[in-house]
Amino acid sequence: MREELREELREDEYELLARLAQRYYVDERTQEEIAHEFALSRPKVQRLLDRARRSGVVAIHIQAPPWLRLELESQLRETFGLSDAIVCSARADPLAEREAVAQRAARYLERRLHDGCVVAVSHGRAVGEVPRFFRPGSRLDVTFVSAMGGSPGVAAPTNPNEICRALAAGCGGEAVSLYAPAYVESVEIRDQLLAQEAIAQTLDRAAQATVALVGIGGTDDGCTMVRSGCLTTDEIAWLRSQGAVGDVLGNYVDIDGRPVASPHQDRLLALTVDHLRSVETVVAVVSEPEKPRAILGMLRAGVIGVLVVDEGNARAVLDLAAHEPAMAGRAGGGPRPSQREV
């Protein structure tokens, strides 16, 4: 394509483009000056410069630090309409990799959060690592709210309440806990809990958040939802059979990003996907290997605004997306340009 364009350039045209580009990009003259020098109109100079760039006469190279994966990040942004993507270079040790991802997420939050922000927080192993690295330069008046109930079956540091507490401690902000389990036994109990003012208020505050910090779960038998006792292996198998590939806050989607309706849904105490859609910036933190299908599904669901991920998953997701094009009429709407804007 590039070659083709270059081919079209006649020699003297090529020379002109190179000359203009030199004057503009290297000598830093204005287009107007150049137009005058070359006896061309200003718009024409502009068009020619444009052509010079697109045809490859002007090559702009970013001398990036070796550990950055800017190319991958751009591809992710482009492909899924993300407002940002942060990719951590691969490491041999999965633990170190998870820490690296968490560290990047923490850095992102430090940048992104400012006084008055409300952050909805999900559970998750990668998310749970974030507080360790979250050290903003100055005190931040930020409120962290659990977006999901707790699961007694897992280590405390991966429960939303605990993550909120640690994040708040890290910046001198406030933590708002959701004193309820993530999953309950029946719809009735769920509704009773939702009727509790404290619980309803907390979920409501979470729904009003400007930022959400979430993990993406898988659907294998060893996934967090199963390990934490929220779902049985039978239930997760049933979800798999329905096409589910992953979840955010217990909301499962298939590989095309369509929600997978399930009876378990009604026993869940957490923000819904629709709640998340109204959140300005949804930051997903993922580092466990073998999650590409889960990530792809969630990305296609169009709720994720910022993805912080390890290199392996990033490549795998892009590969998958290229080889398994999304179905046309899926629910999520795929790359949602709306996520671009604030």
Place this chain on the structure above:
Amino acid sequence: MREELREELREDEYELLARLAQRYYVDERTQEEIAHEFALSRPKVQRLLDRARRSGVVAIHIQAPPWLRLELESQLRETFGLSDAIVCSARADPLAEREAVAQRAARYLERRLHDGCVVAVSHGRAVGEVPRFFRPGSRLDVTFVSAMGGSPGVAAPTNPNEICRALAAGCGGEAVSLYAPAYVESVEIRDQLLAQEAIAQTLDRAAQATVALVGIGGTDDGCTMVRSGCLTTDEIAWLRSQGAVGDVLGNYVDIDGRPVASPHQDRLLALTVDHLRSVETVVAVVSEPEKPRAILGMLRAGVIGVLVVDEGNARAVLDLAAHEPAMAGRAGGGPRPSQREV
């Protein structure tokens, strides 16, 4: 500890610069969008991008055709305050080289000239080659005026009148000849000729020109002025002894660009250096080897606006300029920014 922090900041900063640069130069987002993404103020993004460019994080390379010498040209422009410089890549055959230079000069004129332009034309071998390559795309209503008398001792195609005629023929414009010799025997004859209305008018028209096309002469015994019989070898030797290194239209200057006052001056029928200074664009065409000192002197005199030259001379002139810095208080004023502007 302190060292470590600073080191980390530097790396952090590097990453930030690279990230910003990627977003700006590769992904073509606006600074405002980026500022928002990174939670920075717009001016700060601008400053960081600036730093990214100056620090080499962003490398812009112009994929120039191999025969272009853009770097040399920029150096010439910078060093001597030229409004343009065109360098032809070296060729083994001096004749081919002169043709190449002339061709480039012709191209430049085609670009530069437009209806209503008046071009003052000097003599010279390189200048004489220009008409052969001067083929504007469309008819141009341009007047070419001899800026100097003729010299019977040289081939017709290097005489100003003939060059004017050929150039005018090339574009369908008008030629105005100066029916007088370049040099006469005495001041009195010169003054008599200048009193002739036809001659005075022609020189006056030349003085009003917006463009001048001139050659640069040397001061060796085989220079054009001697070959054409305008000056004797004794006279040129005397000029050399006075420090003269080269001339434009018979006006000699030394290596610092100061005019070399000489008795011959008063026997000359040509525009003076002061006349040339009021010409918008003075285009000098030079290709003969061994002219670097002549070129350097004329460039330092500050009359040249555009230099069309072969690679060898270009490099030699820059070398000379670097090793023989101009004297402080020279007359010409060296790089004259005024030539920058129209």
Place this chain on the structure above:
DNA sequence: TCCGGCTGTGAGCAAATGCTCACCGACGCA
């Protein structure tokens, strides 16, 4: 030959950019 589409052009305007300037907080010095 005429006509309709089409590429390429410059005017004019809205957006993006670069730049100046006053201000603020950190640091060093008395």
Place this chain on the structure above:
DNA sequence: TGCGTCGGTGAGCATTTGCTCACAGCCGGA
């Protein structure tokens, strides 16, 4: 501790840039 200095910061404005649009010249087809 107080004060001067200085690097960095964002507001506000002038300039530069990107973009749209109407138009003119050109080409191919009827």
